[in-house]
Amino acid sequence: MKNKSITSRDEDFAKWYTDVVQAAHLASYSNVKGCIVMEPNGYALWENMQKVLDGMFKKSGHQNICMPLLIPENLMRKEGDLINGFAPEVAWVTKGGDKELEERMCIRPTSETLFSDYYSTLVKSYRDLPVKYNQWCNVLRWEKETRPFLRGREFLWQEGHTIHETSEEAEQETRGMLEIYRKFFEEYLAIPVITGRKTEKEKFAGAEYTLTVEALMYNGVSLQSGTSHYFGQKFSKAYDIKFLDRNNNWQYAYQTSWGVSTRMIGGLIMVHSDDNGLVLPPKIAPKPVIIIPIKESDTVNNYIDQVASQLEEKGIIYSVDRSEKSAGFKFAEAEVNGIPVRIEVGDRDLEKGVVTLVRRDTREKIEVAKDENIAEVVLKLLDQMQKEMYNRALDRRNSLTFEAHSFEEVENIINTHPGFVKAMWCGDEACEVKMKEIKGTKARCILEDAEPIDDNCVVCGRPAKHLVVWDIQY
C-alpha cells in the first residue's frame, strides 16, 4: 500500500524528503540554479501561513509596508557587522540595461539597512514612536548547497522591523514576537518548539542578541524555524535614527527585527509526513476535506450533495473529486497531498447505512452512520487530529531529547541518533567550536532561566554559565 514514488523515511530521510516535496506538488526544481518553483499545493500552504500570521501581526499593532528589492552598496555598508555577515552571500546587480551602474546594488538578503534608512527620515519625536512595520517579500542569499524550502538562494518570508523609545519596550517587542511564533508553531503547525537565546557566535550579524524558535525534525535533526532580534541602538546609530525625547533631548531609537520564512513548510513536512506523502495539521491545510465517490450513482451523488451542504453550512472547505480516475487512484492522490479527512461515498456503504471517513494522519477508517450530520463529525475529527498530531510530535521530541554530563556523552548521543542534547556550557566560544567536531553539532539555543543540570562545562570542565541545547542542524 506504500506510495511507490516515495522512498521510505527510515531508509533515506533526505531522499524521502525531496520525494514528498515533489509527489505532493509542493515544489519542483527550476532551471535557475538553487531556486525552486513553488507549485500550487506549496504556495497554498504559504498563503494559509501568511493569513494566520498576518492576522496575529496586525492584531498586535503591526502594519505592512513594502521596501525596495535592491540595496545600494554604500547603504549596505553603513553597519559593519551586517555587511561582513552577508557579503559572501549576496547577489550583485552591476548593470541596468546596457549601462554599467555607477554604484552596484545587492538584492536584499534582509532589509535592516532599508528600514533603518527609511526610519531615519520618518521619525522626529517620541510621539512618532513606536513604529511597527512588517513586510512579506522575497530575499536572496547566494547559498552553495540548497534543498527545497530548507535552504534556497531565494525564499519568501516576512521581516518585521520596529523602533521604540526605550530599550525595555524594544526588548518586550523582541520577546513578544518570539511568543507569537511559538504560538503559531504549536497551535497551527502542531509543532512543539523550544525557545531561547542564540550564542554570540550564532546570533544574527548586527544584533545585540537573537532569540530563536527551534524545532526537532522526525529524524532528530534541528531546524531553526524563526528568529527575533534585539538591536539596541546599533543600527539607529549607524543610520542616524534620532528623535526628540520627552525631555527635548536627541536620542537614538531602540530597534528589533523578526522573521519566519517558507522554511516552515520544510519543517511541517519533516515533523508530520510519512511514507505515503504529506500529512498536514487541519488548521493549516488549504483544503481540510475531500469527498470521493467510489462509483458515481444517483444515490451516491444525492448523498454527496447532502454532505456538501452540511460542510458548507459549517464553513468547512472541501472539494469533490469527480474526475474520471479510479477511486483507488483518487484515494492515493488525496493521501499524498495530505488532505486531512477523506470522505469515501459508495453504494455498498450507503446500503449498509454508513459512510467512511479516513483520517490522513493515522490512516484510520471510521464508519459513520450516514444519517448523522457529517459536518459535525468532521469538525470534531479535525479538532482531534490537530491535537493528536501535536501530541505525537511532542512525544517524538521528548523521546529524542537527552541530557549529557560530559563531552563523550554528547558524542555518544549524537553518533547514535541525533536529537536535542541538553548540556552545560562555560560560555567560551572555543568550547562551542570544539563541539562542532561531533558531526557539526551546534548550540541551538541557551535556555534562559533554566535550572543548571551540572556545575561544569561539558567541554572544558570549567564552571558552567548556561544550560544549552545542542544538536546538528539543517
Add this chain to the structure above:
Amino acid sequence: MKNKSITSRDEDFAKWYTDVVQAAHLASYSNVKGCIVMEPNGYALWENMQKVLDGMFKKSGHQNICMPLLIPENLMRKEGDLINGFAPEVAWVTKGGDKELEERMCIRPTSETLFSDYYSTLVKSYRDLPVKYNQWCNVLRWEKETRPFLRGREFLWQEGHTIHETSEEAEQETRGMLEIYRKFFEEYLAIPVITGRKTEKEKFAGAEYTLTVEALMYNGVSLQSGTSHYFGQKFSKAYDIKFLDRNNNWQYAYQTSWGVSTRMIGGLIMVHSDDNGLVLPPKIAPKPVIIIPIKESDTVNNYIDQVASQLEEKGIIYSVDRSEKSAGFKFAEAEVNGIPVRIEVGDRDLEKGVVTLVRRDTREKIEVAKDENIAEVVLKLLDQMQKEMYNRALDRRNSLTFEAHSFEEVENIINTHPGFVKAMWCGDEACEVKMKEIKGTKARCILEDAEPIDDNCVVCGRPAKHLVVWDIQY
C-alpha cells in the same frame, strides 16, 4: 479649508499627484533610485486589491504559484521578440558573493520565459491541460523617468500565465481575463474603462495580440491599466511546450498571459482624488469608516460605543480616533487619507438628538437622528457613494471623449485639452508614428466591432480599417 500640503489639482496636476501620494502616506521616495517605499496606507490598498482580484482569479479556476526572481540570460534569449523588447530595461546580476557568475541573470521584468520553461516539463498530454497559474510578485524594469506607482524601476503586480489545448480556448481565456479586469475597475475602483486591442506597434513584445483596459485620468491623460495577451504557439515553440493531443499527435500548446499592477493605485488617485487629498471608493478603502469624538465625554463615549457595536454587527470596518490631537486636525487627517465616511460625535449634536456623517467624496455633511441605526445609514451611504463616484468619473470621461475626422482636429483637441480622441486609422504604422508628433499621442486601442465614423484614415486619407482611440499617456 484646503489642505496646505497639497498643490491645487488645476494648478499643477503632476505636483498635485505627488503631493497626494505623500500627504496620504501612500508612498515615500527611497534612497534607491527609481524605487519607492510603499507606506502602510498604500500597501493596505494593494492588499485590498489583491484580495478581491485573487478571489476572482480563484473563482475562475486559477491557482497561485511562485517562480524564481532571476532568469538566466540563455533562458531569457530563447524567444527573440521578448528579449529584444525588454533587453534595454533589465537589471543584470553578474556576481554572487565574491564570484563572477558563469552566466549572468536578469531580474524578471515579466516571467513568460520561466513559466514557459516550467510548463515544458509539466505537460505531457491534453489531459494535463489547461494549466491556469498566476503569481503575485515584484518585477524590475530599468526605467529612466519614474513616478510613484505610475512608472517605477520596481513594482508589484500579478502575472497570470495559462496554456491550453486549442487556440479557441486560449483566446477565450485572453478575453475572459480582460473582462475580469473591466469588472474590477468598474465595480470596485469605480473607474470606467474602455477595452480593445493594441496596435502591432503597441502590443506586448512576443504576443500575437494584446488586449488592454484603458482609463482616463481627471486631466484627460490615458493610463494603460491592465493587459491580457494572446501568444498563440509562439512561446510554446520556442520553449518546447508540447503535449500528446486526442489523436496521439504532438502539438504545441496555446498560451496567454495577463497582468495588473500597483499602477492601479496611481489610477485611483488620478481619477477620484481632490485638493484635500485621497478619495477612495468605499469598496476598496481599507477602512471605510472613522469615528471622531469632537470632545470626549461620558455621553460622547457611550454613544460611540453604541455606534461601534452597530458597525461591528454589520461587519463594517471602522476605527475610532481617540488620539490627543484636536478634532479639526483629526478631520483633516481623515480627509487627506481618503476615509470614505467620517462620523463626528459631539455633545452639542447629541443634545440636539443628532450625529453628523461626512462623505469624503462630496465633503457633504449629513445630520442623522442619533437613535437611528447608524450602521444601516452608513451601509446605504457607502453604496450610494460607490455608485456616484463611478458616475462622476464616467461623466468626466464622457466630457473628455471626442471624435475627430481629420489630423488637424486631433491636433486641436489634444492641444486644447487631452482626452480620448476617436478617429479612423488605415492600419499603417507610418500614420501611427505621425500621430506621435502631437505631443506624443498614441493609439490607446483599436475598438473592436465598432461602427466606423468615417471612411478614411485621419492621417493619410487612404481607406480606414479601424476605429482607434488616441490620447497622450502616462
